[in-house]
Amino acid sequence: IQLTQSPSTLSASVGDRITITCRASQSIDTWMAWYQQKPGRAPKLLISKASRLESGVPSRFSGSGSGPEFTLTISSLQPDDFATYYCQQYNSYFGPGTKVDIK
Amino acid sequence: QDQLVQSGAEVKKPGSSVKVSCKASGGTFRSYGISWVRQAPGQGLEWMGGILPAFGAANYAEKFQGRVTITSDRSTSTAYMELNSLRSDDTAVYYCARGREGVFDIWGQGTMVTVSS
Numbered sequence: 001i002q003l004t005q006s007p008s009t010l011s012a013s014v015g016d017r018i019t020i021t022c023r024a025s026q027s028i029d030t031w032m033a034w035y036q037q038k039p040g041r042a043p044k045l046l047i048s049k050a051s052r053l054e055s056g057v058p059s060r061f062s063g064s065g066s067g068p069e070f071t072l073t074i075s076s077l078q079p080d081d082f083a084t085y086y087c088q089q090y091n092s093y094f095g096p097g098t099k100v101d102i103k
Numbered sequence: 104q105d106q107l108v109q110s111g112a113e114v115k116k117p118g119s120s121v122k123v124s125c126k127a128s129g130g131t132f133r134s135y136g137i138s139w140v141r142q143a144p145g146q147g148l149e150w151m152g153g154i155l156p157a158f159g160a161a162n163y164a165e166k167f168q169g170r171v172t173i174t175s176d177r178s179t180s181t182a183y184m185e186l187n188s189l190r191s192d193d194t195a196v197y198y199c200a201r202g203r204e205g206v207f208d209i210w211g212q213g214t215m216v217t218v219s220s
Contacts, residue, residue: 031205033205033206033207035148035207037148042198042200042210042211042212042213043140043148043198043200043207043210044210045206045207045208048204048205048206054208086147086148088148088150088206088207090204090205090206091136091138091153091202091205092150092164093150093164094140094147094148094149094150095147096147097147097148
């Protein structure tokens with residue numbers, strides 16, 4: 001199963017609402033996770049089972065979708081959110097990543 | 104608090120092998136899987152494979168089949184990833200991660216492996 005993400009880069013400002021899309025080459029039900037990674041750091045799990053927010057993750061993050069298409073939304077971008085985001089099929093491959101940088 | 108602590112940086116020659124360790128604390132080894140993920144400089148995350156230490160069963164990404172071996176030692180709560188026939192494009196940070204019902208919720212600090220003649 002291949003995962004694609006769009007966009008590959010997203011330039012945004014603090015306070016913006018942003019959405020990242022991940023598409024699987026075939027249906028994976030809701031077996032999708034999202035991670036945030038900052039330079040020089042290990043990835044951090046944000047969302048599991050497509051929409052389940054991990055403990056301690058701010059509520060401005062949300063996930064949705066099933067089957068082949070999923071989205072990660074940040075409702076109001078904060079300075080700490082500028083990072084690269086990856087989708088992942090459970091126990092398996094990652095998408096290519098979306099870098100969120102400052103406009 | 105559960106955590107994963109990896110071995111230190113390695114510099115290897117092309118054609119050689121590297122073995123990276125990942126020591127788990129807490130109940131990780133009894134109840135969870137351990138996976139390995141690598142990241143080449145400036146590139147994305149690449150899943151390599153994983154193991155269920157309670158059973159010793161490993162599975163591998165197709166790309167690495169035949170070149171990587173993932174093992175675990177329950178007596179020391181340590182998982183290992185050995186990569187053979189190293190090439191320059193294997194230069195990367197290698198992470199271990201705890202697999203909790205299919206997601207990777209705790210990560211090691213990463214081990215830099217440099218392949219250079």
